[in-house]
Amino acid sequence: MRRIIGIVSGKGGVGKTTITINLAAALMQFSKNVIAVDTDLRMSGLGLQLGMYNFPVTLNDVLKKETNLLEALYIHSSGLRIIPASLCIEDIDTSGLENIFKDPFLENSIVLVDTPPGLGKQMIEILQACNEIILVITPEFPAIADAMKLISAIEKTESRLLGIIVNxxxxxxxxxxxxxxxxxxxxxxxIGVISEDRHIRKSIFRRVPNVFLNPNSSSSIAFKKIAADLTGLIYNPPKVGFFKKFWRREK
Ligand SMILES: Nc1ncnc2c1ncn2[C@@H]1O[C@H](COP(=O)(O)OP(=O)(O)OP(=O)(O)O)[C@@H](O)[C@H]1O
Ligand SMILES: [Mg+2]
Known part of the structure; x- marks a missing residue:
């Protein structure tokens, strides 16, 4: 069985790429076979956040039927497996994405799909290629208004809306x-609440998923809780004593 989970938002910049990377890292820690795929074909950021550039083959080439999915797979130094997109402005036909995700290579995998913001034709095709969807929202009016437009579009597809991550x-x-x-x-x-966490900004600077770099930060614990819930596992977060909590807040 394979799970193709789209990480989507109406508004840009709410944290889809960050969530894709860290949720994938958290799932890896639960020994899940996970691959993060970048479908933001114009402003791809998944590889960049991990410090990976200059990919000879990307999802763009797979969509153009010039190669297969396995050729576009890369492994980050942390072990995280990604399929990046290219940084390019050409128009690419995404109608074949659903078929690409049926590749036998993805059998028994959890595929986390990082998506572009908004609701164009390409986005509808990406939504249709996913069988489950997680909506990312930041706690502000524009993000919620855009999310509501996206929800009605998702409801017209066969994908299952799992719920919201508030970032x-x-x-x-x-x-x-x-x-x-x-x-x-x-x-x-x-399905999860991720706090605004300075560790996340630091981890992007260091180009390593925060779940690996600061496993006990509040956001990493939240990612692990979501990963456990998604896969039916139990996760017991580490207990943080009063002084440690106080110290963290002061810092
Ligand atoms: N929980 C968080 N705490 C602090 N900073 C965060 C958090 N989540 C994301 N960020 C920061 O917000 C910025 C945008 O995040 P990201 O690129 O993941 O958003 P996005 O939704 O993928 O954007 P786009 O729509 O442009 O693809 C990044 O600089 C990232 O470091
Ligand atoms: Mg992004």
Whole structure:
């Protein structure tokens, strides 16, 4: 069995690429066979966030039927497996994506699909190629308004909407939309909340998934909880004592 899980958002910059990478890293830690695929064919960022450039073969070439999926697979120094896209401006036909994801090579894998923002024709084809979808929202009005447009488009496909990951949440900050309000507005379950975490920015600078670099940071723990829930496993986060919590907050 294979799972093709799209990580999507209406608004850009909400953290899809960051979530794809760290959720893949968390699934790897649970010994899952996982591959992160970049379908943002114009502004691809998955490889860049991992410090990987100059790919001789990418998903773009697979879509153009010039090569097969295995040729476009790369392994990051952390062991994370990715299929990148090219940084190019040419128009690429994505109608073949659904068939590409049927490749026997992906059997028994969890494929996390990083997607472009928005709702064009290409995005609809990407949504149709996924069998499950996770919506990423930041706690602000524009992100929620765009998400609501996307939800109605997803509901017209056969993909299953698993729920929402709220990203860049600032605990205790009243100047943001609450988790309950997001849940109510979108009428979908919240499957995870990732805090705005300076470790994430640092990990991108270091080009290593934060789940590997800072496994006990709040965001890494949240990614591992989501990964466990997605795969029906139990994850017991490490206990953080009062002084450590206080120290973290002070830092
Ligand atoms: N939880 C977080 N805490 C702190 N910074 C974050 C968090 N999530 C993402 N970021 C930062 O937000 C920026 C945008 O993230 P990312 O590129 O993953 O978004 P995206 O949705 O993939 O963007 P695009 O729509 O352009 O593809 C990055 O600089 C990343 O470091
Ligand atoms: Mg991105």
């Amino acid at each position: 860049k949440y600032r605990k205790g900050d009243p100047d943001q939309i609450t988790i309950k309000e997001i849940e109510f507005a979108c009428n979908l379950p919240i």
